[in-house]
Amino acid sequence: MSTAVMDKAEAEAKGPASHLITVTLRIRRYNSEVSDEPWWDDFQVDVDPKDRVLDVLHTIKWEHDGTLTFRRSCAHGICGSDAMRINGRNRLACKTLIKDIGPEKPISVEPIKGLAVLKDLVVDMEPFFQAYRDVMPFLVTTGNEPTRERLQSAEDRERFDDTTKCILCAACTSSCPVFWNDGQYFGPAAIVNAHRFIFDSRDEAGEQRLEILNDKDGVWRCRTVFNCTDACPRGIQVTKAIQEVKRALITRRF
Amino acid sequence: MNNVKFHKYDTVIVGAGGAGMRAAIESTKRSRTAVLTKLYPTRSHTGAAQGGMAAALANVEEDNWEWHTFDTIKGGDYLVDQDAAEILAKEAIDSVLDLEKMGLPFNRTPQGKIDQRRFGGHSRNHGEAPVRRSCYAADRTGHMILQTLYQNCVKEGVEFFNEFYVLDLLLNDVDGVKRTAGVVAYELATGDVHVFQAKAVVFASGGNGKFFKVTSNAHTLTGDGQASAFRRGLPLEDMEFFQFHPTGIWKMGILLTEGARGEGGILRNKDGERFMEKYAPVMKDLASRDVVSRAIYTEIREGRGCGPEGDHVYLDLTHLPPEQLDAKLPDITEFARTYLGIEPYTDPVPIQPTAHYAMGGIPTNVRGEALADNDTPVPGLYAAGEVACVSVHGANRLGTNSLLDINVFGRRAGIAAAEYADTAEYVELPDEPAKFVLDEIENLRDATGSERVVEIRRALQETMDKNVMVFRTEQTLKEAVEEIGQLRRRYRNISVQDKGKRFNTDLLEAIELGNLLDLAEVTAVSALARKESRGGHYREDFPNRDDVNFMRHTMAYREVGDDGAESIRLDYKPVVQTRYQPMERKY
Numbered sequence: 001m002s003t004a005v006m007d008k009a010e011a012e013a014k015g016p017a018s019h020l021i022t023v024t025l026r027i028r029r030y031n032s033e034v035s036d037e038p039w040w041d042d043f044q045v046d047v048d049p050k051d052r053v054l055d056v057l058h059t060i061k062w063e064h065d066g067t068l069t070f071r072r073s074c075a076h077g078i079c080g081s082d083a084m085r086i087n088g089r090n091r092l093a094c095k096t097l098i099k100d101i102g103p104e105k106p107i108s109v110e111p112i113k114g115l116a117v118l119k120d121l122v123v124d125m126e127p128f129f130q131a132y133r134d135v136m137p138f139l140v141t142t143g144n145e146p147t148r149e150r151l152q153s154a155e156d157r158e159r160f161d162d163t164t165k166c167i168l169c170a171a172c173t174s175s176c177p178v179f180w181n182d183g184q185y186f187g188p189a190a191i192v193n194a195h196r197f198i199f200d201s202r203d204e205a206g207e208q209r210l211e212i213l214n215d216k217d218g219v220w221r222c223r224t225v226f227n228c229t230d231a232c233p234r235g236i237q238v239t240k241a242i243q244e245v246k247r248a249l250i251t252r253r254f
Numbered sequence: 255m256n257n258v259k260f261h262k263y264d265t266v267i268v269g270a271g272g273a274g275m276r277a278a279i280e281s282t283k284r285s286r287t288a289v290l291t292k293l294y295p296t297r298s299h300t301g302a303a304q305g306g307m308a309a310a311l312a313n314v315e316e317d318n319w320e321w322h323t324f325d326t327i328k329g330g331d332y333l334v335d336q337d338a339a340e341i342l343a344k345e346a347i348d349s350v351l352d353l354e355k356m357g358l359p360f361n362r363t364p365q366g367k368i369d370q371r372r373f374g375g376h377s378r379n380h381g382e383a384p385v386r387r388s389c390y391a392a393d394r395t396g397h398m399i400l401q402t403l404y405q406n407c408v409k410e411g412v413e414f415f416n417e418f419y420v421l422d423l424l425l426n427d428v429d430g431v432k433r434t435a436g437v438v439a440y441e442l443a444t445g446d447v448h449v450f451q452a453k454a455v456v457f458a459s460g461g462n463g464k465f466f467k468v469t470s471n472a473h474t475l476t477g478d479g480q481a482s483a484f485r486r487g488l489p490l491e492d493m494e495f496f497q498f499h500p501t502g503i504w505k506m507g508i509l510l511t512e513g514a515r516g517e518g519g520i521l522r523n524k525d526g527e528r529f530m531e532k533y534a535p536v537m538k539d540l541a542s543r544d545v546v547s548r549a550i551y552t553e554i555r556e557g558r559g560c561g562p563e564g565d566h567v568y569l570d571l572t573h574l575p576p577e578q579l580d581a582k583l584p585d586i587t588e589f590a591r592t593y594l595g596i597e598p599y600t601d602p603v604p605i606q607p608t609a610h611y612a613m614g615g616i617p618t619n620v621r622g623e624a625l626a627d628n629d630t631p632v633p634g635l636y637a638a639g640e641v642a643c644v645s646v647h648g649a650n651r652l653g654t655n656s657l658l659d660i661n662v663f664g665r666r667a668g669i670a671a672a673e674y675a676d677t678a679e680y681v682e683l684p685d686e687p688a689k690f691v692l693d694e695i696e697n698l699r700d701a702t703g704s705e706r707v708v709e710i711r712r713a714l715q716e717t718m719d720k721n722v723m724v725f726r727t728e729q730t731l732k733e734a735v736e737e738i739g740q741l742r743r744r745y746r747n748i749s750v751q752d753k754g755k756r757f758n759t760d761l762l763e764a765i766e767l768g769n770l771l772d773l774a775e776v777t778a779v780s781a782l783a784r785k786e787s788r789g790g791h792y793r794e795d796f797p798n799r800d801d802v803n804f805m806r807h808t809m810a811y812r813e814v815g816d817d818g819a820e821s822i823r824l825d826y827k828p829v830v831q832t833r834y835q836p837m838e839r840k841y
């Protein structure tokens with residue numbers, strides 16, 4: 001018999017079933033069909049402190065204002081649809097609980113920065129995906145295909161594990177001051193995805209990718225601000241990956 | 255009025271999850287292909303899959319595709335078409351190797367080969383002992399498959415139309431035969447309607463789990479493909495078979511992989527009792543998904559559930575070393591911390607069964623050709639992935655067989671569609687091809703009715719959870735059919751608040767709800783008629799499998815009477831049996 005289970009069951013049985021609190025969400029709105037200028041709307045909603053910001057956005061959309069627009073799909077931090085600026089920090093709305101972000105004060109929700117706002121919290125993702133596509137984000141090999149799998153040691157596989165976790169949510173890129181000032185910069189996410197292949201022992205196009213990132217809009221623009229690492233909802237060491245790419249450019253060893 | 259734009263492609267693929275992108279990689283090499291997807295490809299729900307992809311590579315121990323075939327058929331409670339299961343298991347091997355060559359970072363054995371691990375229902379030599387058949391990449395296998403396929407689509411220059419919602423399938427009668435003419439899509443960014451004329455159309459638009467409240471499915475899994483085909487008079491197969499996964503996070507439904515119990519996790523009731531010992535003395539917590547889900551609900555109903563409402567049980571991992579949890583289950587332990595504020599090292603995790611996977615869908619043959627009846631293909635129409643029913647999963651899908659399905663049959667459908675498009679002529683578009691979609695949009699946008707999407711959707715999900723979930727009886731199913739009927743009538747009086755053209759997700763949620771209502775009705779009606787229990791479909795009033803009367807697939811058709819009244823007609827289709835005779839399913 002597990003005592004943890006017993007204690008937990010007892011505590012739960014005694015605890016209150018619900019404990020709603022009232023929060024204010026201050027949301028940055030924009031709709032070109034209504035106005036050329038963005039504006040702020042405040043919504044007061046009763047929520048469970050354990051609700052996700054995404055749940056509260058849904059409550060607002062479904063119960064108060066159907067025009068409120070945002071992207072979402074999986075609702076548990078896997079699909080990368082709902083990166084937004086919550087209280088000034090880039091986060092996934094579905095991975096951020098109300099109780100963790102100071103619900104006593106109004107919670108601000110804005111679109112991520114550096115990409116054109118199309119409506120409310122929806123931004124134009126095309127430049128972001130274009131930068132991704134530009135770094136050749138696919139395995140390149142030459143010679144005859146083996147009949148079975150290519151062999152790769154567990155250590156070689158581990159070498160690029162961190163950067164395989166990326167869900168292309170753009171939280172990193174849109175938190176980067178260099179990207180805000182110059183949309184031509186590839187941005188951290190593209191570099192993360194280049195890293196994923198440069199350090200894959202099976203790949204043979206590392207040199208080409210490094211040349212792409214050696215460009216004036218490439219890795220050298222990074223000023224190691226660490227915003228990207230703080231923003232990444234997958235816990236990827238983004239700045240470290242960028243540093244590794246820079247080092248590979250100098251040493252040509254990877 | 256919305257703009258209508260016209261496009262012409264050889265092949266159009268609807269959906270960019272695993273199945274759609276696997277098809278696109280093949281068809282783009284062979285024909286001019288467009289992929290229409292309501293989500294950016296990398297947002298598709300294939301990315302949420304955790305456990306792995308089955309293939310008898312025999313990299314770590316003896317295994318072969320014949321054993322895999324048997325397990326798939328037995329797991330599906332013998333409702334599986336055995337010829338299709340054999341193809342699935344045989345082609346599994348190349349399909350994993352193909353992914354590896356495309357760059358998928360599988361976990362490796364000490365020899366550098368693709369590593370494999372155990373998963374429920376996969377056995378050596380016809381049930382002798384568990385076998386290591388699941389190829390995996392940490393607990394992120396689906397994520398890696400989705401990323402790898404997208405990367406290869408970029409490499410092959412696949413043409414995507416992102417955030418295009420396909421809302422109608424165009425068929426046209428030529429010489430008395432319904433042929434595929436194209437699809438109609440709604441562009442989220444602009445509100446424009448696009449007619450895509452195509453020789454071949456592949457539906458790869460995923461599942462329909464959102465008609466349940468507690469589900470592991472994404473908000474966007476609303477069965478748009480199934481509903482479009484059904485509305486155009488095509489059948490849906492075996493819709494009553496839906497899989498309920500035992501361990502979803504309480505109330506939220508977020509999945510905690512079967513691997514958690516594989517690592518030694520134990521299910522406990524409010525008395526701390528390991529209740530699975532009573533229900534499955536041998537396999538205990540690792541019995542098949544339908545068995546465990548029923549056991550959990552029995553505990554809850556008999557008053558041994560946990561919490562003030564007694565509405566869940568615990569997944570207890572507290573006896574496992576923290577290092578083991580960190581190494582083997584990093585993502586799901588993080589889910590418990592993030593969403594429940596629970597530390598799985600020291601506290602049990604509240605769970606309940608969660609609606610997980612649609613075994614049924616658009617019927618296809620093994621070439622991926624969609625069927626107009628029990629065996630006649632609709633020329634030019636294909637389906638693959640969770641939207642389709644081949645049927646390789648029968649009454650209950652084995653874990654790790656869906657990631658396999660999307661790769662094997664996604665590839666087959668992509669090749670078949672492109673080859674067909676290579677020789678076929680375009681079928682003339684029907685008159686006013688966009689009319690249905692334009693009318694639907696106009697009606698919804700102009701409507702001033704008092705009904706709200708959120709209320710109807712909530713009521714639908716509640717009745718489905720209450721009446722069509724793990725336990726079903728004639729009474730609950732009749733109640734569901736009745737309530738869904740009422741909700742469908744209320745739906746006609748619905749209105750949306752957003753009247754705009756740009757990014758009108760309010761409007762699209764209303765359309766998605768319409769699809770869910772149609773499919774819920776098919777599911778409940780099919781379940782009502784199946785007076786037996788098999789795999790995921792459990793009837794308390796008919797607790798046994800009945801091979802004499804029900805060893806057959808359900809085929810549901812939409813009928814419209816002369817007075818315009820709609821009804822569902824059920825027909826049946828024999829199961830393809832090759833070498834395996836039905837036996838009692840014991841684990």
Ligand SMILES: Cc1cc2nc3c(=O)[nH]c(=O)nc-3n(C[C@H](O)[C@H](O)[C@H](O)COP(=O)(O)OP(=O)(O)OC[C@H]3O[C@@H](n4cnc5c(N)ncnc54)[C@H](O)[C@@H]3O)c2cc1C
Nearest residue numbers: 269270271272273292293300305420460639640654656657
């Ligand atoms: C949490 C979870 C874990 C799982 N784990 C496993 C596992 O370990 N092993 C396993 O084998 N299986 C697993 N499964 C099942 C498996 O992941 C899915 O069945 C499979 O990925 C479905 O793939 P798909 O390509 O058919 O659909 P999806 O990946 O869902 O893609 C559907 C696509 O269709 C598009 N679409 C939908 N509607 C429209 C429309 N109207 N117009 C245009 N496009 C549209 C979407 O944009 C999307 O691109 C899991 C499922 C879940 C939910």
Ligand code: SF4
Nearest residue numbers: 166167169170172232
């Ligand atoms: S690196 Fe992290 S923050 Fe950046 S796109 Fe990938 S997952 Fe998002």
Ligand code: FES
Nearest residue numbers: 073075079080094
């Ligand atoms: S909705 Fe998928 S990451 Fe938030």
